[in-house]
Amino acid sequence: MTTLALRPFEFFFAQYRRVWRGSAITSVVTPVVYLLALGVGLGVFVDRSATLPGGISYLEFVAPGLLAGTMMQIATFESSWPVLSAIKWDRQYHAMLATPLRVGDVLLGHQAWVAARLTMIATIYLVVIAAFGGVSSALGVLAIPVAVLVGVAFSAPIAAWAAHTETEVSFVAIFRFLILPMFLFSGTFFPISSLPAALEALAYVTPLWHGVSLCRQLTLGDVAIWKAFGHLAYLVSFAAVGLAFARYTYRKRLVL
């Protein structure tokens, strides 16, 4: 299984090589712009008037949030349109399944590719954050794998949905009504304690909040070990359940 699953990976890599320049530039420019606007620009105002838990700067607060939130968005994108396309429009999955590859290989190979893309982007992101002074501990390096895990916790269930749905219309709704609110209200830009009690409870349930919290603990070097394990376990279960669902919907859609 493992070696077979690496083969689709090569396809996605070959496809990526055609667009890597544009993609690499975007990967660097996006965090720079976000950190300039929010960490530096908005941060000046925030730091002047408010005190964040632990007395940290707003840049230090928001940077890990942006990292985790961006991973969620990229992962969701990479597992929505590309998955449906490989089933329905460009049909690359069908090409793969005519060869020794099995449905599980196709799914794992694609998800492995998404994880690899996330690793590249998370690494660039963390370097940019560090350059802005947003990483105050060497433990911050571990925010890279955690951010990738946040991404997979989204990409796996989204891939499951994409293999189930007939059209792409739901993808826009997912972005608008699930991903965007999570990006804004999961402790990314402000502590969720500022939310009304009901929404705060809701925020605890989102995998993004767990991802943001864990990334923040790592970049600040302020790790509460049991909480950290809790966050990890939550994210891992999302990824695992998502993969199991995806395996089911892939099979249902591709093996007729």
Next chain:
Amino acid sequence: MTAHDGQPLVHAHGLVKRFGELTAVDGVDFDLKRGEAFGFLGPNGAGKTSTMRMIGCVSPVTEGTLRVFGLDPARDGVQIRGRLGVVPQMDTLDMELTVRENIVIYGRYFGLPRRALGTRADELLEFVQLTERANDRVEPLSGGMKRRLTIARSLVNDPEVMLLDEPTTGLDPQARHVVWDRLYRLKQSGVTLVLTTHYMDEAEQLCDRLVVMDKGKIAAEGSPRELIERYSTREVVELRFENGRPDDFGYWTDGLVSRVESLPDRVLLYTDDGDAAAHELHERGLVPDSVLVRRSTLEDVFLHLTGRSLIE
């Protein structure tokens, strides 16, 4: 080798494929021999593609027995697919990659080493006459070129059997002939070809043996020549009437031909001597607007077996 000489390369017995309530393949039997070109002929919805997909181990068998290279698709799909070359009905090429990359990446799915694949891709592109387009993107290629690329790609693993699902559907006549020529060469080189088609001429050109499928069942089996001899006459006279045909048509043709087939736009007379029949008809005083004497084809066989044309 799992398939010994004499043992069929593909063996199907009582093969059934159901999709919910719909029975696409309804208990078919066939055996394919090494080196032959075998065709499934039939209209859309006859069950050809479903049968091919079961042989290709991408669609599970609902009932019955299927063995490919003596192996069981339910258990040995990975090994079987490794020895097949598949040309699907709808192209699955990657439009963004180059012609050459499409072959190399596909070869990687079979686990072939990258270095060997470079040489292999060049040979295959030479074979399908796409060498000049090797480094172009696939998207702007013509339909015929894409089809040839799909064929080249399916050959990357040096398959023992090629499964071709409607290999020339949608191509213009010239492009079809180029594809036929390449397939003919593959057959000469010993590759077993299994194809589906609803084109009579394609089946007559390429197939040593074929089965006529209709509504999920096999209606007849044999070589194109045998089928024509068994189910049709040597020649056919086609009559067309602009202002409606005579009501008592049987009276005019009485004792003249072995069978009459009345279609909406024309009447077909089955006889071993078309010219004589046409002449006699004229003698009897029946003057249609056009008379065409031609050799019998598989179309006539199909018409006789099912009472319907192959392509509506």
